[in-house]
Amino acid sequence: MPDIEDQAFRVIQSRSKGVLQSELWKLLEIDSRKCSRVVKKLLDEELIERIEYKKEGINTYLLRAKKRAVNPALLLAGGDLIPCIACENDCVVEQCAQLTDWLYQLAIEEFNE
Ligand code: SF4
Numbered sequence: 001m002p003d004i005e006d007q008a009f010r011v012i013q014s015r016s017k018g019v020l021q022s023e024l025w026k027l028l029e030i031d032s033r034k035c036s037r038v039v040k041k042l043l044d045e046e047l048i049e050r051i052e053y054k055k056e057g058i059n060t061y062l063l064r065a066k067k068r069a070v071n072p073a074l075l076l077a078g079g080d081l082i083p084c085i086a087c088e089n090d091c092v093v094e095q096c097a098q099l100t101d102w103l104y105q106l107a108i109e110e111f112n113e
Pocket residue numbers: 083084085087088089090091092093096097098099
């Protein structure tokens with residue numbers, strides 16, 4: 001994915017309620033025509049959805065990232081599910097031994113492949 005499309009997708013993805021196309025091009029510091037081309041690419045790749053939207057009498061679009069199903073294989077290392085699922089501990093990621101062990105397992109698995 002070209003850099004500008006990647007940037008656009010990240011901006012859209014970072015906003016759970018979406019971003020207006022009329023704001024996206026300003027955020028990306030590109031002109032509106034280029035923004036339209038970038039949005040079309042993301043739509044063609046089915047990464048985002050576009051909803052008609054009217055703001056202050058002006059027609060624009062609300063852009064939202066599509067939710068994708070998570071590949072369950074990405075949550076496994078050595079047959080163990082990532083410990084964060086259903087974890088009820090007070091989370092300090094940097095100090096979590098369970099997560100560190102899981103990540104080591106993942107690294108070992110990738111090294112062996
Ligand atoms: S990083 Fe550790 S404490 Fe935090 S959610 Fe995951 S398993 Fe739980």
